[in-house]
Amino acid sequence: MTTSTFRGSTARKTARRVASHLVLMAGALFFIFPLVFLISTSLKSSRQMAKWPPELIPDPWIWRNYVDVFLYAPMHKYLLNTIRIVIPSLFGAMVTSSLAAYAFARMQAPGRDLLFLILLSTMMLPGVVTLIPTYIIFSKIGWIGTFRPLVVPTLAGSPFFIFLMRQFFMTIPMDLEDAALIDGCGRFRIWISIMMPLATPALATVSVFAFMGAWNDYMRPLIYLSNKMQYTLSLGQQVFVRDHGSEWGMLMAASTMMIAPVIVIFFFAQKSFIQGITMTGIKG
């Protein structure tokens, strides 16, 4: 309850509430309508698409667009390629970043605080400064046109994920670990058998963001992949926009297929999304 309910009549309260809902609904329309329209367009006939005012419910339902996309673009191949960069990125988040996060949260070592400060500052570093030399290195060792430039750096973990997991580990009580340490448990054992099971919510959060990052990544695949059969969904989609820019039904079908998994994951992991956003401010 807002405190303003202490004062003012019920009528005024109701009026304000209705006004809030009206504004919120108008806003929500701006945010959600384009997505609804996207799906609806992907299922409409071209004759219905040309109608004004536009109709939201397809009549008749045209599934052809979804089939046609596969005739022009090897979507299944793009999907497999995307998964090839999603999986290492998940590993980097859940294993590498989590290990480093545990060390930063719990272990004493000279230079730890300085290193953590460096880690924090790299979170604000514009990625563009490292772009050119990294490309040159990968090119010199013959990695251009392979998945390695997209895979190897993510295996090293990400400062965002380390920071997020560290914040989570800090909230876990020390007692459990102390007991294990006295029993002679090594740090690695403690991490894997005590901390990791307790960190499930944080792990869910970082994996959701790692997935999103790899799934949506555009610039790095654009730079490093050269062969069309290596394209990820993002890259394939852009080529599709270029080549079939006026075949809107097909284009919207391709977009829907690209968005659908993200939306499904969002509904399953809504809490993790919100947690991750509020803890670090990463945008998906």
Added chain:
Amino acid sequence: MASRNAIQRMRNMAPAKREALSFYLFILPWLLGFLAFTLGPILASLGLSFTQYDMMLAPKWVGVEQYQRLFHDPLFYQSLWNTLYIVLLAVPTSMLSSFAIAMLLNQNVRGMAAYRTAYYMPSIVPAVASAALWMYLLQPQWGVVNGILKGLGLPAPGWLASKAWAKPAIVLVMVWASGGTMIIYLAGLQDIPESLYEAAEIDGAGRWGKLWNVTLPLMTPTIFFTLVMNIISTFQVFAVVFVLTDGMGGPVNSTLVYLIYIYRNAFVFFKMGYTSAMAWVLFVIILALTILQFKTASFWVYYEAERKAGQ
């Protein structure tokens, strides 16, 4: 694992040393990644920015010439201006709208979770897909957006086909995907203790008084954080613009943002020295703006909260 005795002996000998060793083992992958993919490349790109390098012949030292050339390049200024325009329009717009929405959602409205989902959803849509979608919605002749504008008797701009409207079109797409900022504000608002509002009410504060004297001061750290992060990320806008304009930054370079110009110089013309100089100029601009924000933070982030509370 070694026997318990051995571990005990190690702990007796040098527990701190042992712990330090495992600390560095645990962070090793990140540390290596940091050296190889962050620190090394930063230094290398600074060095490269003083050379001429096309990736075929060895880098040729030219000193500050790359920077001089850059400062005489009209497209450099054009791309910087386009980016600045988008930053100046997109950052305040998305922050203000996010704040307003978060304020409305924070009133315990029924269906809050559904609203939150609706507002947040666009921000998880892949940039490439949202670009394709908005290309369709913003078609000048028959697009839905112009259809609605015409229906309301408003002028229907050419959006991505028009020199004047292409940048606002991009900002529109960016604001549409700004739900993350709203979520951060909502979390910040929910952290404000109810007792402060009650105290303000006893002091006779109305709605605006509470907003001005309680909500805003307590939200300044959150606002500050989103301001810093939004500026950094908006200066580096790339994928949306690249897809919306087919990598060209058109019409007539009106959406040639800094990163597209960097992309073109690096991966179309292979002017690696020149591009490194461009990257460093952007780095310095972003760094200066970030430092400026941190320096001025004491004037409005914490100090304001204290001053208002002291009144």
